[in-house]
Amino acid sequence: MANLKEIRGRITSISSTMQITSAMKMVSAAKLKKAQDAIVMLRPYSEKLQEIIQNVSSNSDSENVSVFAQKREVKKVLIIAVTSNRGLAGAFNSSIVKELNHKIAETPVEVEVLTIGKKVFDAVKRSRTVYDNQSAIFDHMSFEKVSKVSSKVMKAFKEGQFDEVHLIYNKFINAATQEVKTEQLLPIEMPENTGNVVSDYIFEPSRKEIIESLIPKSIKTQVYKAVLDSIASEHGARMTAMHKATDNAQALKNELVIFYNKARQAAITNEILEIVSGAEALKNS
Template sequence: MASLKEVRDRIGSVNSTQQITKAMKMVAAAKLRRAQDSIIQMRPYARKLNEMMSTVSEGAESLAESPYSQVRPVERVLLVTLTSDRGLCGAFNSNVMKAAVNRIESHYTKQALLKNVDILAIGKKGAEGMARRGFSTIGQFSDIFTRLSFVNVKEAADFIMDAFAKGTYDVVELVYNEFKNVATQVVRTEPFLPIQSSTDSPAGNAASNANYIFEPAEDEILNELIPKALKIQLYRAVLESNASEHGARMTAMDKATENAQEMLKELRLIYNRTRQAAITKEILEIVGGAEALAS
């Protein structure tokens, strides 16, 4: 049985940890509110932009001529993983990395064997984790979340789009956590490049049944719209991941606080039992000593 001093030290240590997890939960809650507002405001804009691109691109010859819509034999693949810069957020980061590995193993086995699969990690944990798994990581965008803004995300989008347009990669996909609520984040793997005509979508079908007058020319609008839509798509994914991170961290710290409280109950019970045993032992020693003197 541990001594009273050891139990007291453990109680003090757990108590300090509990205060830290409480503080981290409160910080995550404050950040989550701002991040949640940002993604809720972004979703309608991103959805409408995609609808506009579907409308304009329907039947436009420039879509097939765009450098971002070129469908090539898949020889080199780029996966963009969106994770956090810090840990203590449960399975948030590991879920993204597992999804990326599963995607490679199920769809890009041949490319992986030829070392033709690269990882662009937005978030330090993803960069470290995928490197440990033996994948090549490129780009220096791991600090985007420390200064999150459209301008910084745009730099990453420009890098990806330029690499695809030059033929460095034939397919680009995003792997990230989509924010549902504080306790739920859903891992998504979605195509980024090449873009494809959405004739099978409801927006595409609606566009094919309508006639529009475009000003300026349809091709000019599309050439401006495609790069913007791609940048907004990446920015939305980053905002989704950011909100999901704070939700995951808030949930993890809440659970850690509850676990610390349970541990404190157990340690206090052990402390009281140990103290009671020590007192009983002292009483027995005193009684034994008194009987020895009396005899």
């Protein structure tokens, strides 16, 4: 049985851990508000951009389809996986790695990975072919930084280095819930021309020029939205994980305090018995 000094040391250690986890929870809660506001404001813009592309391209000729929408025989696939640079966020990072491995396993052709986040890079760098690592994107993160990554991916697709590009990330639902999403980034899905669309629009410049201008913006916005979703999800997951860790530490501390009090009471009782026994022995001698 541990002595009283060891138990006191464990109680002190757990108390220090509780202070750390509680502080991390509050920091993540503060960062979550800012990240949540950013993704909530971006989503309507992204959805409206998609809607405009669908409306403009709904009755376009198949010959005028953008190069980013052209489907070809799939010989090589690029998967963009988004995690964080730090841990202590529950299953936030491991769920992405798990989904990435599953996606690679079910893809019958060659696959390369573009990693955004140190955690996914560390998990795949020895077992997978890494096309590029963009973990530094979270340092002073901005739309311009993400746009450079998106432009590089679009160029590689346009030049035929990859025939499909997929995106895996955590979609932010709320502070306690994140959903792993797998989306096809390229080629983009264009609406089918049913011939029933009646439009009185006069396009200036031409319909093709509008589509060619909007599609790259849409792709960049989609990647940027995935990164913002991931950031908000990370803070939500870390806040939840630190909240649970603090509760577990408190429960363990309470158990140790009870155990310490019982052990201390037993030690005091033994000392009293020894004193009484010694007094009786002196009395009878």
